[in-house]
């Protein structure tokens with residue numbers, strides 16, 4: 001009997017979608033492992049989120065509520081979570097493979113001596129133990145991983161697990177836990193938000209990306225316009241980032257972000273192997289390139305050979321009409 | 325400041341990955357191996373800090389003898405000496421047992437700062453730096469794009485979702501390097517010549533002071549049981565001609581066929 005513990009992630013007072021995805025998947029894993037699905041949320045004023053977690057199957061929600069936990073701090077959060085995990089002894093711990101999730105997971109792994117697989121895209125239980133699949137070489141291959149430790153931790157990619165139907169009638173069982181963060185050495189001095197409401201690339205369902213073919217930073221307006229119509233995030237190739245047209249955080253590829261949206265629109269991107277590594281698991285790829293020989297067309301579901309400065313605005317208009 | 329940099333040798337990002345039948349490793353035949361790109365940032369930052377304030381830069385790697393090429397690159401960039409954990413016992417490690425061995429090797433050194441990459445671009449684990457810090461009982465700051473020495477502490481800018489934050493952390497600490505931290509230098513010819521004479525010590529398990537069941541496959545908390553390649557993408561439809569005709573067609577396909585908008 002092994003319980004599954006989902007570590008919730010809160011953004012601007014709301015649960016992130018990946019948390020609901022993990023609860024949805026967690027129900028299945030818990031029943032295969034013969035245990036219960038539990039969740040934990042840390043923050044300030046977060047108890048109200050327990051209701052939604054119960055609707056997605058959490059039999060119990062641990063709440064660590066403290067003003068000191070209002071902003072994510074990997075050290076502080078890990079201290080609180082390690083105490084909970086040592087006391088409640090789940091068999092499986094799931095956390096979203098976000099920037100914060102990937103900061104947190106190894107801290108917990110080291111403190112409790114538990115195996116950790118990062119960025120998992122497939123999870124199952126066999127003979128009571130967790131078995132996962134995860135991309136290596138930025139998605140050029142996948143490895144299947146089993147665990148030797150009693151507690152097994154996986155950080156899980158957003159957008160790979162479908163949401164279960166919420167049970168509107170479920171009411172939460174809340175257990176308040178010790179929220180004392182203990183001795184925290186890293187102090188956050190300043191926080192800078194580059195753009196409010198910006199969609200994180202690794203979690204985006206649609207991405208519009210521009211490469212060297214954009215010719216200059218000013219032309220990204222074309223990409224942003226299409227992204228706005230689609231509710232999409234904006235990405236870039238390394239050539240565009242190296243030219244200083246876009247911030248580092250926008251880079252998609254082997255040394256940038258690995259993304260898996262439903263739709264990836266590549267504009268003026270040739271499709272170098274390092275770029276493809278980061279985006280070829282997208283469900284649908286559209287390529288816009290004036291060179292019919294560009295390798296991006298080999299992975300595109302729909303390719304448009306043409307000048308992006310004509311094609312992109314036309315497409316934005318067409319999408320606008322469609323989605324109006 | 326005494327700085328330790330953890331480096332790993334990885335396949336060049338150009339590499340087309342092929343699987344090796346009956347193995348849980350890729351086919352390494354003919355693959356060009358390089359210093360992990362994120363570790364280049366770590367090495368560069370260490371050398372810059374040393375150039376500005378003095379101290380030493382020691383490179384540590386866990387890997388086969390071939391990995392000494394990557395170590396020599398780091399030495400040619402300007403690091404002082406290096407250690408390679410050597411022996412069959414270290415093979416088959418996961419991030420946990422790798423970190424265990426590295427942390428032990430580090431604890432035999434004098435250090436104020438440990439720099440490493442945020443991620444090795446082969447296993448893409450994003451774990452080892454943080455694990456090492458926790459095992460040594462020191463703090464860590466991840467995905468750092470700007471670093472300043474501030475007395476007995478470090479001031480680090482790190483990437484967060486939709487922005488960045490500035491973190492102050494006392495030394496000794498671990499910092500993991502993200503792209504943007506600096507522009508790694510190319511080793512100069514004199515640098516390469518000098519690197520050949522710098523100390524590169526192979527340390528075996530016995531000298532490290534861990535037992536065989538703590539490292540490599542035996543000390544791992546997880547195991548790779550199978551590798552696979554991603555499903556091949558089916559050839560798609562490519563449209564050439566008048567944009568005004570093609571674009572509405574593609575948008576319609578996105579809605580009706582792909583069902584993504």
Ligand SMILES: Cc1cc2nc3c(=O)[nH]c(=O)nc-3n(C[C@H](O)[C@H](O)[C@H](O)COP(=O)(O)OP(=O)(O)OC[C@H]3O[C@@H](n4cnc5c(N)ncnc54)[C@H](O)[C@@H]3O)c2cc1C
Pocket residue numbers: 210211212213214236237238239240251252253254255256257267268269270271272273274275278288289290291294306307308309337361
């Ligand atoms: C260690 C290492 C790591 C790397 N990591 C990454 C990574 O993470 N991500 C990444 O993206 N790259 C990465 N690269 C770089 C990669 O090899 C390519 O250089 C890069 O992806 C090229 O970017 P691009 O496609 O925008 O530019 P180019 O290859 O120059 O392609 C530009 C394309 O735009 C098209 N074009 C030009 N004008 C127009 C127009 N008016 N209309 C339509 N199309 C037009 C051209 O036909 C061309 O195909 C890495 C390289 C190395 C060595």
Ligand SMILES: Nc1ncnc2c1ncn2[C@@H]1O[C@H](COP(=O)(O)O)[C@@H](O)[C@H]1O
Pocket residue numbers: 330331332360362363366384385386387419422426439440441442443444445447448449450451452453
């Ligand atoms: N075998 C190793 N030897 C030395 N350093 C390593 C090793 N593996 C990982 N590292 C360091 O840890 C970082 C993160 O690696 P990973 O957690 O594997 O993605 C790398 O960029 C290296 O700096």
